[in-house]
Amino acid sequence: MKKFTVILMRPESVSETYGQDVYFAHVEAKRARFAVQPALSQVVEADKEDLDLSDEDYICVAVLDGHVTPSLI
Numbered sequence: 295m296k297k298f299t300v301i302l303m304r305p306e307s308v309s310e311t312y313g314q315d316v317y318f319a320h321v322e323a324k325r326a327r328f329a330v331q332p333a334l335s336q337v338v339e340a341d342k343e344d345l346d347l348s349d350e351d352y353i354c355v356a357v358l359d360g361h362v363t364p365s366l367i
Contacts, residue, residue: 295322299362300333301355305347317352320361330354 297320304315317340319333334349341347 295324296359297322297361298326298329298333299358299360300329301358302333302337303353303355304337304341305351316355318362318364326357326359329357 321332323329
């Protein structure tokens with residue numbers, strides 16, 4: 295299993311920043327294409343207290359090799 299970072303965009307209807315709110319998921323999968331579904335499960339679980347969403351409500355922006363940590367300058 296390889297480590298991947300999947301960046302998912304939250305739906306515009308729940309974003310405080312006009313559809314620009316993203317979620318970074320750190321997952322392990324055999325290949326990059328298999329990393330998206332566990333990431334979707336992760337974001338739905340993380341958002342379930344405040345939102346009634348399914349994995350179809352999120353958009354995959356990117357899948358990156360390794361566990362990348364976002365940083366702002």
